[in-house]
Amino acid sequence: NAGVTQTPKFQVLKTGQSMTLQCAQDMNHEYMSWYRQDPGMGLRLIHYSVGAGITDQGEVPNGYNVSRSTTEDFPLRLLSAAPSQTSVYFCASSYETSGVETQYFGPGTRLLVL
């Protein structure tokens, strides 16, 4: 299994540009989520999904859209990038078995918005 993969690893955008951060997992996990990490902060939840066709907002959803058309993929879209969205973005997938929750993180995408 490749686990959770994210592309690209690095990206530079100009203010107002749009882009999509890709996230894929090959573990057939139902739950997927997106986080952002800013300097001196822990990760903050942007959006999450409990299965194909179902998404919901996390703590910091403004400026981001998501969709979940398949179990494997959970792309994050920035419609009009702003400097405040400069951050490291992590995608995660998770499952629960016998009451134990397991979360797998992707390697992250570093985004710089100028």
Added chain:
Amino acid sequence: AQKITQTQPGMFVQEKEAVTLDCTYDTSDPSYGLFWYKQPSSGEMIFLIYQGSYDQQNATEGRYSLNFQKARKSANLVISASQLGDSAMYFCAMISGGGADGLTFGKGTHLIIQP
């Protein structure tokens, strides 16, 4: 609302000493899970240990153990016999509400192991 508090922004520890990283949490949900992650300078998030709210015993994974004190709402990470490779950021995180709506993270502790 859920909240995770890590009160130690940074720690310096001598190699081979034991380390305790503090974490307190707040939630009204009776069912929750607590995690510790390690983030080295390379940036990836590495899962270390998990403790469920109904688990009777403290979780252990190799040199890592979780000192779970439910009444105090604390979930401290203990690293025994620290190594230079343990130098990293450490994050405490919590999940509740059925687990579907993601993790709540603390701000982290930067641990530096000195030779």
